[in-house]
Amino acid sequence: MTIAIKGSQEGSQVSRRGVLAGLGGMTFCLAFGTDGARLFSEAQANAMANAQVTPWVRIAADGTITILSAGAEMGQGSMTNLPMIVAEEMDADWSKVAIEMAPADASVYGYMMNNNVRMMAIVGSRATMLYYNDLRIAGAQVRKVLLMNAAERWGVDAATLRTEPGVVINPANGQRLTYGEIAAFGKVPAQLPKVDAKELKARKDWRLIGKGVARRDTPLKVNGTATYGIDIKLPGMVYATTLHSPVHNSAPESWNDAEVKAMPGVVGTVRLPNGVAVVADRFEQALAASNALKVAWKKGAAAGFNSVEALTRDYEKIHHDPNTKSEPVHTAGDAKAAFAAAAKVHKAEFHSDYGYHAQMEPLNAVARFNDAGDKIEIWEGTQAPDLSRTAVAQALGFKEEQVTHHQCYLGGGFGRRNGGMEAVEAAQIARAVRRPVKLIWTRTEDLAQGRFRPQSFQCLEAATDASGKVTGWRHCVIGDGGNALLTGGMRIGYYGVPNQSLELRGISHGVQIKHWRAVAHVFNVFAIESFIDQMAVDANMDPIQFRFERMGATPKARACFETVARMCDWKAARPQGRAIGVSISERSGSLGAGVAEISVDRTSGKIKVHKVWVAVDGGTIVSPGPAKANIESAIIYGLSSVLHERVTLKDGAVEQTNFHDYSLMRMSDLPDEMHVQFVDVDTRPTGLGEIGNPFIAAAISNAFHRLTGKRLRHLPFTPERVLEALKA
Amino acid sequence: MVSFTLNGRQVSVDATANTPLLWVIRDHVGLTGTKYGCGAGLCGACTVHLDGKAVRACQTQASEVANKSVITIEGLSPNSSHPLQKAWVALEVPQCGYCQSGQIMKAAELLASNPKPNREQIVAHMDGNICRCGTYHRIIAAVEQASREG
Numbered sequence: 001m002t003i004a005i006k007g008s009q010e011g012s013q014v015s016r017r018g019v020l021a022g023l024g025g026m027t028f029c030l031a032f033g034t035d036g037a038r039l040f041s042e043a044q045a046n047a048m049a050n051a052q053v054t055p056w057v058r059i060a061a062d063g064t065i066t067i068l069s070a071g072a073e074m075g076q077g078s079m080t081n082l083p084m085i086v087a088e089e090m091d092a093d094w095s096k097v098a099i100e101m102a103p104a105d106a107s108v109y110g111y112m113m114n115n116n117v118r119m120m121a122i123v124g125s126r127a128t129m130l131y132y133n134d135l136r137i138a139g140a141q142v143r144k145v146l147l148m149n150a151a152e153r154w155g156v157d158a159a160t161l162r163t164e165p166g167v168v169i170n171p172a173n174g175q176r177l178t179y180g181e182i183a184a185f186g187k188v189p190a191q192l193p194k195v196d197a198k199e200l201k202a203r204k205d206w207r208l209i210g211k212g213v214a215r216r217d218t219p220l221k222v223n224g225t226a227t228y229g230i231d232i233k234l235p236g237m238v239y240a241t242t243l244h245s246p247v248h249n250s251a252p253e254s255w256n257d258a259e260v261k262a263m264p265g266v267v268g269t270v271r272l273p274n275g276v277a278v279v280a281d282r283f284e285q286a287l288a289a290s291n292a293l294k295v296a297w298k299k300g301a302a303a304g305f306n307s308v309e310a311l312t313r314d315y316e317k318i319h320h321d322p323n324t325k326s327e328p329v330h331t332a333g334d335a336k337a338a339f340a341a342a343a344k345v346h347k348a349e350f351h352s353d354y355g356y357h358a359q360m361e362p363l364n365a366v367a368r369f370n371d372a373g374d375k376i377e378i379w380e381g382t383q384a385p386d387l388s389r390t391a392v393a394q395a396l397g398f399k400e401e402q403v404t405h406h407q408c409y410l411g412g413g414f415g416r417r418n419g420g421m422e423a424v425e426a427a428q429i430a431r432a433v434r435r436p437v438k439l440i441w442t443r444t445e446d447l448a449q450g451r452f453r454p455q456s457f458q459c460l461e462a463a464t465d466a467s468g469k470v471t472g473w474r475h476c477v478i479g480d481g482g483n484a485l486l487t488g489g490m491r492i493g494y495y496g497v498p499n500q501s502l503e504l505r506g507i508s509h510g511v512q513i514k515h516w517r518a519v520a521h522v523f524n525v526f527a528i529e530s531f532i533d534q535m536a537v538d539a540n541m542d543p544i545q546f547r548f549e550r551m552g553a554t555p556k557a558r559a560c561f562e563t564v565a566r567m568c569d570w571k572a573a574r575p576q577g578r579a580i581g582v583s584i585s586e587r588s589g590s591l592g593a594g595v596a597e598i599s600v601d602r603t604s605g606k607i608k609v610h611k612v613w614v615a616v617d618g619g620t621i622v623s624p625g626p627a628k629a630n631i632e633s634a635i636i637y638g639l640s641s642v643l644h645e646r647v648t649l650k651d652g653a654v655e656q657t658n659f660h661d662y663s664l665m666r667m668s669d670l671p672d673e674m675h676v677q678f679v680d681v682d683t684r685p686t687g688l689g690e691i692g693n694p695f696i697a698a699a700i701s702n703a704f705h706r707l708t709g710k711r712l713r714h715l716p717f718t719p720e721r722v723l724e725a726l727k728a
Numbered sequence: 729m730v731s732f733t734l735n736g737r738q739v740s741v742d743a744t745a746n747t748p749l750l751w752v753i754r755d756h757v758g759l760t761g762t763k764y765g766c767g768a769g770l771c772g773a774c775t776v777h778l779d780g781k782a783v784r785a786c787q788t789q790a791s792e793v794a795n796k797s798v799i800t801i802e803g804l805s806p807n808s809s810h811p812l813q814k815a816w817v818a819l820e821v822p823q824c825g826y827c828q829s830g831q832i833m834k835a836a837e838l839l840a841s842n843p844k845p846n847r848e849q850i851v852a853h854m855d856g857n858i859c860r861c862g863t864y865h866r867i868i869a870a871v872e873q874a875s876r877e878g
Contacts, residue, residue: 075824218822221828222816228826231760287767360827360861361826362764625820668855
């Protein structure tokens with residue numbers, strides 16, 4: 001199933017392609033090359049059929065404009081946002097725009113990452129940021145073609161014509177042609193017009209970007225009709241659930257197969273590399289059979305692993321052992337010299353536990369082979385349909401062309417739905433039982449088999465000169481996950497510290513770890529911004545002033561701090577028993593300074609966050625409503641992780657099993673107030689999905705210090721840890 | 729075989745007595761607006777109304793609904809016209825949206841018995857429903873708006 005939405009308000013779901021194919025009209029084919037996005041005429045596209053050129057924009061004679069979206073929709077609004085950018089430059093009538101999800105083909109629909117690799121993975125807040133320029137140019141090219149066709153029909157110069165949403169107008173005589181009317185007779189030239197960046201609409205002329213365009217998925221999400229992967233139902237489909245090795249990635253040796261297969265409705269069991277799948281006519285039967293499984297597992301890599309011991313004992317040993325391998329993350333100037341010449345050296349250490357995504361829709365996928373068994377279709381909601389398709393093809397020994405991927409809505413992503421593991425399992429199970437299969441992981445499996453934000457140990461040192469300025473900076477992160485999962489947020493480019501040495505010291509535990517909403521920024525920013533607050537306190541300075549005068553905050557950072565200071569009336573006295581703390585974080589090109597106002601129950605150790613203010617420089621804000629909602633969401637996600645969430649492993653297995661022992665923030669913990677403001681800038685859009693999250697830990701811990709004189713040094717700030725800190 | 733009224737329509741399904749209502753609704757009948765989140769009554773994503781009372785469909789056995797009336801999100805109103813649904817759209821509450829059927833059904837139970845709840849009453853009533861996207865503040869505002877305009 002591909003999600004397609006027609007009309008602006010009603011939000012009905014219609015089937016893909018073909019609905020409009022019979023209506024005639026123009027087809028524009030767009031490909032992203034090394035020189036950016038290019039449109040091709042249909043004839044040209046047909047000639048290029050083997051080069052995987054696929055249509056992005058179609059205009060039907062009835063005026064319906066179908067725009068494909070490569071924005072996996074997990075709640076952030078990208079599905080609507082990306083086509084809106086195309087529509088803006090096309091000057092399309094938004095009410096006539098239908099949205100379809102783009103096929104899982106990164107060579108055509110991917111954005112350009114490093115090394116000339118195209119990707120569709122909607123991760124790290126990339127969707128709007130990385131598609132923005134290409135989609136604007138693509139939209140402008142379509143508009144030019146429409147103008148050319150109208151000019152030819154009227155026998156006038158295209159340059160004399162203008163457009164209003166969905167209409168080409170000849171100002172000389174008031175003649176009008178709708179885009180639908182043009183599509184009925186128009187031709188796409190073999191050589192599409194070039195669009196120079198200077199020809200793009202000026203900001204003042206925007207009708208959609210920066211305005212209040214409603215998300216197309218909202219109406220479907222209040223009446224139960226939005227289709228997630230878990231909702232797919234196919235004729236003849238059977239249901240599967242899996243039991244994986246409690247110690248990650250251990251193979252099953254044997255299990256009570258005969259007993260399980262004799263249970264009601266059971267169709268079969270399937271051996272997976274790291275688990276056993278049970279397949280039944282009904283999901284409740286699969287569940288019952290899975291609960292009855294007794295599996296002997298081979299010994300896994302993480303056997304005997306104890307996460308608490310590792311974090312508090314092993315990581316510190318690694319840090320203090322001069323023989324452990326150090327990987328440089330970033331160096332600037334001469335840190336060694338700065339420390340040698342320092343008037344004072346400051347130090348601090350921080351810990352952070354494993355974190356679980358806890359996306360509300362447990363992992364699932366639906367798989368169906370064709371009768372010949374040489375083609376497969378996959379349905380799932382995924383952040384990376386391209387990676388999923390590749391993973392399924394590889395697992396089955398197929399070429400990618402043999403795999404069709406149908407994107408669905410995602411019941412939360414946060415970094416979890418990316419990689420195709422569950423699609424691969426569904427495919428393997430479907431092949432084994434020769435039936436269409438819906439695989440659903442139970443919540444307990446989703447948690448036990450989590451791919452966690454890694455735990456980590458942070459060691460920071462700073463050198464200050466005689467004037468108190470920070471001249472040297474050392475930051476060492478210790479943990480499992482390498483550069484990809486441990487070093488994000490270490491770079492403090494928004495400060496002007498001249499001499500820096502950032503390093504990573506790695507260890508491997510065999511525990512599954514992965515990206516998680518801003519991942520390493522969470523613990524690195526917590527450490528960095530708590531440490532800076534500590535130095536400000538030592539210097540007896542206002543923490544914002546310290547960042548300006550002693551850390552050399554950049555103008556961009558200053559603007560964020562100044563905005564948030566105004567928002568929260570920074571200097572104002574707080575009610576009795578409350579205090580505020582400030583922090584800043586970079587993420588995906590955005591910068592956000594935030595303040596939290598908290599109180600502490602000194603008997604229970606519970607921290608209450610009353611108010612949060614955050615000022616974000618996210619570049620041009622393409623869609624203000626969802627942008628604000630993204631920040632609010634990340635604040636809550638951050639608060640939940642900082643105050644509640646903790647995964648521990650004992651004897652190699654995850655100890656938590658469901659939401660009773662992996663606590664998420666609930667409504668009663670909601671701050672009384674949350675205020676989000678965007679710094680008004682004209683720069684290109686940057687990522688907004690995660691910037692609201694990483695600042696929150698230090699904002700709280702810095703407020704806690706102001707309130708109690710004690711410092712919190714271990715994430716999350718559970719009541720036990722708060723009480724411990726108060727006693728210290 | 730279990731017979732009950734679902735969204736005003738008589739249904740009979742070939743489910744065992746102990747099958748969770750969640751799977752009866754989703755798989756046997758085929759209404760998928762009611763979601764599976766935890767399977768343990770901890771998140772509220774599967775909230776439906778049983779004779780007017782909000783229950784967790786994952787913790788309710790098929791036998792418990794025999795000859796009773798079950799309302800799901802699909803049956804809350806025709807055309808999304810319930811004041812809560814209108815407020816949910818107006819305030820752009822949903823993000824990923826997965827929990828929202830359960831949130832709306834839980835809130836509908838509140839307004840049915842207390843048309844003018846204050847914030848504390850809303851929070852106390854809704855506290856068992858998890859929203860991982862963190863739309864709690866908008867849920868509160870939407871319940872308040874529905875209460876005003878409903």
